[in-house]
Amino acid sequence: MRKFETLEAVAAPLxxxxxxxxxxxxxxxxxxPRSEGxxxxxxxxxxTNQDGSPKPGFVLDRPACxxxxxxxxxxxxxxxxxxxxxxxxxxxAGIGVVIAPSxxxxxxxxxxxxxxxxxxxxxxxxxxxxxxxxxxxxxxLVVDLQAQTVTGxxxxxxxxxxxxxxxxxxxxxxxxxxxxxxxxxLSQQDLIAAFEAKFAAEMPWL
Amino acid sequence: xxxxxxLFEKIWERHTVxxxxxGATLLHVARHLxxxxxxxxxxxxxxxxxxxxxxxxxxGTPDHYVSTASHDLAxxxxxxxxxxxxxxxxxxxxxxxxxxDLGDRRQGIVHVIGPEQGITQxxxxxxxxxxxxxxxxxxxxxxxxxGASEVSHVLATQTLWQTRPKSMRVAVEGQLGAWVTPKxxxxxxxARIGAAGGTGHVIEYAGSxxxxxxxxxxxxxxxxSIEAGARAGMVAPDETTYAYxxxxxxxxxxxxxxxxxxxxxxxxxxxxxxxxxxxxxxxADIAPMVTWGTSPEDAAPITGDVPDPARAPTAERREAMARxxxxxxxxxxxxxxxxxxxxxxxxxxxxxRIEDLRSAAAIARGRKALVPAMVVAGSGLVKAQAEAEGxxxxxxxxxxxxxxxxxxMCVGMNGDLVAAGEHCASTSNRNFVGRQGRGARTHLLSPxxxxxxxxxxxxxxxxxxxxxxx
Numbered sequence: 182m183r184k185f186e187t188l189e190a191v192a193a194p195l196x197x198x199x200x201x202x203x204x205x206x207x208x209x210x211x212x213x214p215r216s217e218g219x220x221x222x223x224x225x226x227x228x229t230n231q232d233g234s235p236k237p238g239f240v241l242d243r244p245a246c247x248x249x250x251x252x253x254x255x256x257x258x259x260x261x262x263x264x265x266x267x268x269x270x271x272x273x274a275g276i277g278v279v280i281a282p283s284x285x286x287x288x289x290x291x292x293x294x295x296x297x298x299x300x301x302x303x304x305x306x307x308x309x310x311x312x313x314x315x316x317x318x319x320x321x322l323v324v325d326l327q328a329q330t331v332t333g334x335x336x337x338x339x340x341x342x343x344x345x346x347x348x349x350x351x352x353x354x355x356x357x358x359x360x361x362x363x364x365x366x367l368s369q370q371d372l373i374a375a376f377e378a379k380f381a382a383e384m385p386w387l
Numbered sequence: 388x389x390x391x392x393x394l395f396e397k398i399w400e401r402h403t404v405x406x407x408x409x410g411a412t413l414l415h416v417a418r419h420l421x422x423x424x425x426x427x428x429x430x431x432x433x434x435x436x437x438x439x440x441x442x443x444x445x446x447g448t449p450d451h452y453v454s455t456a457s458h459d460l461a462x463x464x465x466x467x468x469x470x471x472x473x474x475x476x477x478x479x480x481x482x483x484x485x486x487x488d489l490g491d492r493r494q495g496i497v498h499v500i501g502p503e504q505g506i507t508q509x510x511x512x513x514x515x516x517x518x519x520x521x522x523x524x525x526x527x528x529x530x531x532x533x534g535a536s537e538v539s540h541v542l543a544t545q546t547l548w549q550t551r552p553k554s555m556r557v558a559v560e561g562q563l564g565a566w567v568t569p570k571x572x573x574x575x576x577x578a579r580i581g582a583a584g585g586t587g588h589v590i591e592y593a594g595s596x597x598x599x600x601x602x603x604x605x606x607x608x609x610x611x612s613i614e615a616g617a618r619a620g621m622v623a624p625d626e627t628t629y630a631y632x633x634x635x636x637x638x639x640x641x642x643x644x645x646x647x648x649x650x651x652x653x654x655x656x657x658x659x660x661x662x663x664x665x666x667x668x669x670x671a672d673i674a675p676m677v678t679w680g681t682s683p684e685d686a687a688p689i690t691g692d693v694p695d696p697a698r699a700p701t702a703e704r705r706e707a708m709a710r711x712x713x714x715x716x717x718x719x720x721x722x723x724x725x726x727x728x729x730x731x732x733x734x735x736x737x738x739x740r741i742e743d744l745r746s747a748a749a750i751a752r753g754r755k756a757l758v759p760a761m762v763v764a765g766s767g768l769v770k771a772q773a774e775a776e777g778x779x780x781x782x783x784x785x786x787x788x789x790x791x792x793x794x795x796m797c798v799g800m801n802g803d804l805v806a807a808g809e810h811c812a813s814t815s816n817r818n819f820v821g822r823q824g825r826g827a828r829t830h831l832l833s834p835x836x837x838x839x840x841x842x843x844x845x846x847x848x849x850x851x852x853x854x855x856x857x
Contacts, residue, residue: 386639
């Protein structure tokens with residue numbers, strides 16, 4: 182898993198509640214092998230027409246945001262299908278952090294497994310940040326996982342500032358270390374085996 | 388005296404292997420379901436040279452990529468889709484996982500066959516790499532969807548790290564009206580609490596409407612818990628549950644049945660158990676529902692109108708509604724019952740069980756479909772049952788297609804697609820932009836309402852269509 186400590190990057194505002202994973206990456210691309218990369222397919226149907234020609238106007242295609250590494254979204258980001266491809270597409274396109282008022286649970290979990298940091302900030306604050314980014318295209322934010330802060334560009338007030346966020350301590354530790362949780366869990370073999378013996382005795386019909 | 392506990396808490400605690408001081412909980416997975424979309428999960432295992440820890444607790448079936456025209460592998464015309472199906476066969480064989488493959492009558496949509504085979508049981512923690520896994524909660528299991536990395540983790544360790552969700556009780560009290568179905572109940576619940584209304588929560592569905600509901604109906608409701616953002620949805624087991632399970636192939640038999648039953652009877656939430664949130668709806672107030680937008684929360688009664696974005700409570704909601712209506716090609720104020728329908732899909736893990744097919748057939752019987760309509764049974768066994776009851780004849784005579792089991796037109800990845808701009812009356816679970824195909828306009832509704840739409844070519848109040856009929 183990719184290690185995450187800090188990220189300073191251009192942030193792009195995405196004014197779209199309920200951004201579902203079908204929109205992040207449509208189902209017809211899911212058979213593609215992971216090794217081929219999904220970055221060019223991120224938000225495909227919002228960015229290209231059916232004939233493959235570009236559909237102008239999507240925030241990540243604006244010159245100021247084309248190198249965005251942070252996305253500030255709206256309520257229920259990543260809802261819907263469990264496809265981990267949604268996280269892969271974001272990461273392959275260079276997005277390392279998504280900030281939103283709430284996330285689809287499975288997308289939220291998938292993000293941590295891959296080294297993408299999902300940050301929950303209050304709904305009103307996310308709206309302020311999106312507005313600030315709309316006024317200051319190409320503005321860079323700094324995300325510090327250790328300190329659990331999101332900081333606006335130095336010297337620019339205009340709705341930015343420093344925001345603190347909560348993160349599950351175990352997940353924070355895994356992200357900071359880049360440690361893979363399968364290896365970690367396998368180190369708990371004895372505990373698991375003891376539990377399984379007890380469980381099997383309690384429910385012998387399984 | 389022990390603290391009263393909810394159904395969810397009892398299952399969560401029974402499967403807890405370890406709680407770290409920071410709150411992260413390692414949970415044992417009693418049953419793991421895999422499908423033809425689980426390739427990446429197996430791949431990570433292969434790359435690390437790890438075995439499946441408990442193949443006997445892992446069950447698979449191909450559903451997402453299979454052709455519903457024919458279950459001959461050659462019917463999957465694109466090699467890359469065929470490879471998703473054959474990879475499941477190969478992985479199951481390599482790791483000794485039980486597989487209900489193409490050609491086996493037990494094959495079907497993973498969330499249909501789990502309960503059907505008795506793999507799904509009360510009190511079990513179950514996962515699957517699919518967001519509609521909450522379906523299995525209908526039997527009083529704690530079941531939720533996971534991503535590919537988590538699938539690998541479960542295959543390798545039979546456990547999963549989770550943070551404890553909050554609990555929510557959604558009660559529906561009173562009797563449902565004629566032709567008001569479990570699908571209408573869940574669409575009404577989502578319209579009420581919103582597509583993110585259950586985020587971070589496990590919902591327990593309760594109240595007299597659920598006690599009176601069949602197992603098929605409970606499966607439909609729990610299936611769409613994710614569309615309210617909930618991690619899982621569940622219904623306490625009762626006599627309906629036990630009657631459904633008894634005698635199923637993987638259900639306990641003989642003396643073990645009695646032991647299991649004694650355990651199951653202790654599962655329902657204790658009197659006085661506390662939920663973080665409670666919502667109550669009146670069953671009598673629920674009408675047949677139809678979605679008009681691009682989120683499952685965009686649902687209205689068939690007697691209603693397409694809402695006007697200008698009257699939305701916030702600017703953000705106004706824009707979202709306007710965007711949805713533009714995509715759907717609908718004008719504010721249009722009667723829901725005036726929306727034209729170009730195509731009908733009856734199937735998916737939400738509504739492809741025998742009761743769904745009986746309900747749709749009751750409408751189709753002796754009538755003719757005006758628009759293309761397809762019926763896709765949820766499993767080979769559902770299909771066989773429907774054929775034994777003659778339902779396929781009813782559908783075929785009414786001009787509906789009768790196809791082979793699979794996820795089909797719900798998911799736009801197996802060849803069953805809705806064309807751009809077409810309005811599809813669909814019994815599936817998601818009306819997202821592009822879900823059934825690029826530019827497809829999905830309207831979610833019940834099997835009876837879908838069949839009624841097929842007959843008239845527009846959204847139709849099934850109660851009116853059937854007024855005076857038996």
